[in-house]
Amino acid sequence: SQLAEENLWALSVHEGESVTVNCSYKTSITALQWYRQKSGEGPAQLILIRSNEREKRNGRLRATLDTSSQSSSLSITATRCEDTAVYFCAANYGNEKITFGAGTKLTIKP
Amino acid sequence: NSKVIQTPRYLVKGQGQKAKMRCIPEKGHPVVFWYQQNKNNEFKFLINFQNQEVLQQIDMTEKRFSAECPSNSPCSLEIQSSEAGDSALYLCASSPSGGNYAEQFFGPGTRLTVL
Numbered sequence: 001s002q003l004a005e006e007n008l009w010a011l012s013v014h015e016g017e018s019v020t021v022n023c024s025y026k027t028s029i030t031a032l033q034w035y036r037q038k039s040g041e042g043p044a045q046l047i048l049i050r051s052n053e054r055e056k057r058n059g060r061l062r063a064t065l066d067t068s069s070q071s072s073s074l075s076i077t078a079t080r081c082e083d084t085a086v087y088f089c090a091a092n093y094g095n096e097k098i099t100f101g102a103g104t105k106l107t108i109k110p
Numbered sequence: 111n112s113k114v115i116q117t118p119r120y121l122v123k124g125q126g127q128k129a130k131m132r133c134i135p136e137k138g139h140p141v142v143f144w145y146q147q148n149k150n151n152e153f154k155f156l157i158n159f160q161n162q163e164v165l166q167q168i169d170m171t172e173k174r175f176s177a178e179c180p181s182n183s184p185c186s187l188e189i190q191s192s193e194a195g196d197s198a199l200y201l202c203a204s205s206p207s208g209g210n211y212a213e214q215f216f217g218p219g220t221r222l223t224v225l
Binding site for chain 2: 030043044048086092097099100103
């Protein structure tokens, strides 16, 4: 079945540290997206990385894609308290829909 | 920042009651999605539209759920006879285009509680 899943349910780091969230997916994809959802808000897209790309950056964020291991990672450098959120990967399997993972809850401690 | 508007933000219904929620997509976005997000943060795709036409929907949507996106009116998702298991956050997202690479812009959601 189509699936995208983050590898850890929760992570916690101190402000200023770097953190990486990992994700794995099944079967081939056309693209992999990373979303962030803060409490009381809908998800917001952070990065979209296409299947023929290996890395994408957006400010303090860096996403990688490894199609051979069917995995992706999202790294955040110099974390801030406002980065506290649930981070989702979402896979595009080529049928208009995207399939979300269950999310990794990231807490940035002061 | 997303400009997708969802109303109401909170909805409380008794079992068997109708529950209706609305979504105004971002201006110029012809594609609209509805998702159900449960308390474990898991997403379930329900239905999507391009303009007023249904593109895809799951079986659940066909039975107790109905949705429409009429022209010049908000999109809506209605549960005909609410069940306790329908308690969730209902998210509407719009996209400027279909296809494999289109970003989805989400509203804040309608949190439905079925007592």
